Amino acid sequence: MKVFGVVNATAQAAVHWYNRYNPVEKAKHWLWVITRTVLIFGICFIILYPILTKISIALRDKQDMFDATVVWIPRHFTLENLETVIGYLKYYESVTNTLWLSLGTSILQLISCALAGYGFARLKFWGSQYLFAIVILTIVVPPQTIMVPTYLHYRFFDVFGIYEMFTGNRGVNLLESFWPFFISSAMASGLKNGLYIFIFRQFFRSLPKELEEAAYVDGAGVFKTFARVMLPNSVPAIATVMLFSFIWQWNDSYFVNLFAPNATLLARSLDLLPGVIRPEYVGGVSHTSLYLNTGMLLGILPIFILYLFAQKYFIQGVERTGVVE
Incomplete structure (x- = not known):
């Protein structure tokens, strides 16, 4: 041998x-x-x-736009474009408002979608498969198809007609505020919430059931098990959903124009930037293109900084949420 x-x-x-x-x-x-x-x-x-x-x-000067020899490296460096576009966009106010809106909706969506995903993953009840099919359907159906009822819902907001019964008014007007975003996020019916529920469901299904069984033996209930055992072990999924939610809300202009068309938010300011710039003032169409590119760069800059710090958890979450039993 x-x-x-x-x-x-x-x-x-x-x-x-x-x-x-x-x-x-x-x-x-x-x-x-x-x-x-x-x-x-x-x-x-x-x-x-x-x-x-x-x-x-x-970073180019205006005269570099007409210089054919300038391809990547500007011949005349300047920060004037950034200063001009910051003034056009009301950049600091827009970033502050967008940051609070994106952060608030992300936290609410994280809580509501995590609870819904855990329920679909671990709690078996009659009709759960049909309800989850409806959740998946919300991913496929474009929000434009329900634009009118969504608008009227928050234009005349009322819960089971209670407000109209006591006051005689048809409802409360929640438009031109952040309340439509916060309410829909808290009810797991906001922007892309079907996808977030799916991510949490897949992740919770990948965790071993012995964790829950040990918590049940120690006398923990469903909510305590979820908060003390399952949620601390789902950091990759939390990071993924938080990052997706924050970025999509940051870049959203559809619901912003629907619910708060007069709000000073970054996505709306970028949409209005071509109309705010006066070509005859800046010297022509080429200069307008220069300012538009600068505005797009300022718009993605906060997201780029966020991704630099969150990329590790984002990659882990994408890998783990695809694992099922």
């Missing part, structure tokens, strides 16, 4: 040496390395090209 073991080890060493030092195998290895590097570099360039272009344009 020892002889066969020695022979086997020697054969494996010979195969390893052949694969490592054989010119054909080395050529195949380096060819794959070069091909993989070129593909990764090309894909990264395609993704980063728009951002690099906007950075280059935002």
Whole structure:
């Protein structure tokens, strides 16, 4: 047996040496390395090209827009474009309002969607499959199809007609405020909430049931088990939902124009930027394009900073939420 073991080890060493030092195998290895590097570099360039272009344009002087020799590096660096666009956008006020709105809706959506996802994952009751099918349907159905009833719901907001019964008025007007965003988020019916419920359901299903059983043995109820056991173990899913919710609310202009068309929010300010800029004042259409690119760069800058700190948890959440039993 020892002889066969020695022979086997020697054969494996010979195969390893052949694969490592054989010119054909080395050529195949380096060819794959070069091909993989070129593909990764090309894909990264395609993704980063728009951002690099906007950075280059935002730092250019107006005269560089007519210089054909300027491609990436401006000949005359300036921060005047940033200062001008910040004034057009009311940038600091818009960012502050958008930050509070996005943060508030993200927290409310996190709580409501986590509870709904845990219920679909662990609590078995009659009709749960049909209810979850409706949740998935909300992902597919575009919000534009229910625009009119959604608008009227918050224009004449009333719960079971209680307000009208006591006051005689048809309802409370919640438009031009953040209440429609907060109420829909707290009820797990806000922007992309069907997707968040699906993410939490998939993640909770991937956790071992022994965690819950141990909590039940110790006398914990459903809500205590959820808060003390399941939620602390779902940090990747929480980070994923929080990041998705924050970014989508940050970039949302549809519901902002529907519920609060006069609010000073960043997405709405960017939509209005082409109409605010006066081409005859800045010198022509080319300068208008310069300011539009600068505005887009300022719009994605806070999101880019957020992703730098949250990318680790985001990648973990995407990996874990795809695992099911």
